[in-house]
Amino acid sequence: MALTTTAVVDTALDLLREAGLPGMSMRTLATRLGVQPSALYWHVPSKQALLTAVAERILAAMGPVDPGASAADDLRAVGAALRAAVTGVPDGAEIVALGLAAGATNPVADAVEGACARHGLGERAPGLTTALTAYVVGLSLEEQTHHNLTVADPATPPVEFDARFEQGLAALLAGVPA
Template structure:
C-alpha cells in the first residue's frame, strides 16, 4: 500500500522506510527503484533527489538495519555477535544487503566497534573483529538463504539448532583470542 498521496513531499527517510517494507515483502531481488517509486506514488526519477544511485540507497537501508548496534551494551564477543545477528535477522535478506554495501565500502560497519571493544587487549583484536564480522554475515546469509529455500519447498526445513551452532562458532573465535587456554 502506498505511503501517501503523490503531492506529499518525500524525505530520504521515507524512501528508506519504503525500501525496508519492500525488502520485507519481496526480498532483495524485488527491491527496485521502480517498485519503491510506485510504493511512494512517485516517478522513479524523484528518488534520485535523495540518492544518486541504487547502491547509495541500499547503503542507507543497510545503515538502518545496523542502527540497533549503536545502542548495544554488548561487552563480550558472544553478546556483540548475537546483537549483530539479531539486527540482520530482523530484515529479509538483511545479511546479503549489508554484506554487499560493506564490501563495496558504501556503509560503515558498527559491529566492528563492538567486536574490537570485546576483543580489547587481545594481540590481534582488529583482525578478530573483522573475522567476527565476516563470520556473522556469512552465517546469517546462509541461514536466510536456507529459510527462503525451505519456504519455497526447494529444501526441507533445516533441523540444525542454529542458535547453538552460531554460539559454538563465536566461542571458537573467542577461544582464538586467548591462546594457550
C-alpha cells in the first residue's frame, strides 16, 4: 500500500477500532504501515493533526440527515446521527472532542443550520450547534468511559445510556418547536 495521508488516517482508525486510543501510537501506526515513524510526518505534521483528521473521519460517518416534520425532529435526528458516529469507534468521543478543540470541521453545524433554516430558526443555529455537539459528545464520552470501566471491573453498576440520551435530548430541545 502506498503511504498517503488517506492510508495513514485509515490505518489509524483501524488501530483505534482494535485497541482504542491507548493502543494507537505513532510508533504502532508506523509499524502497521511498514514504515519508520519519521515517514508519517510527511503526511501528518503531528499526532494532534492525525487525531484531528481521524475526528473528521468519525464525524463524516454521520452522513446526511433526512428532514423531519419539525425542527425538534430534525435536531433529534442530528443528535442521534452524531451519537452513532462518535460511539461507533472506541474512544471516539475523546478523539472528536480533541479534534473539535483543534479545529476539526464539525458537520453538525451544517446539519443544524439546515434544520433551523427550514423551520425559521436561523438565528438559533449557532447556539443549537454548540449545545447539541457538546451534549452528545459529552454524554458519549461518559458512555465510552463507563464501558471501559465495566471491562476493567465487571461489578461496575450498569447505566442505561439510551434512555439518558433521549431524556437529555428532550430537555435540550424543550424550547424548539415540535
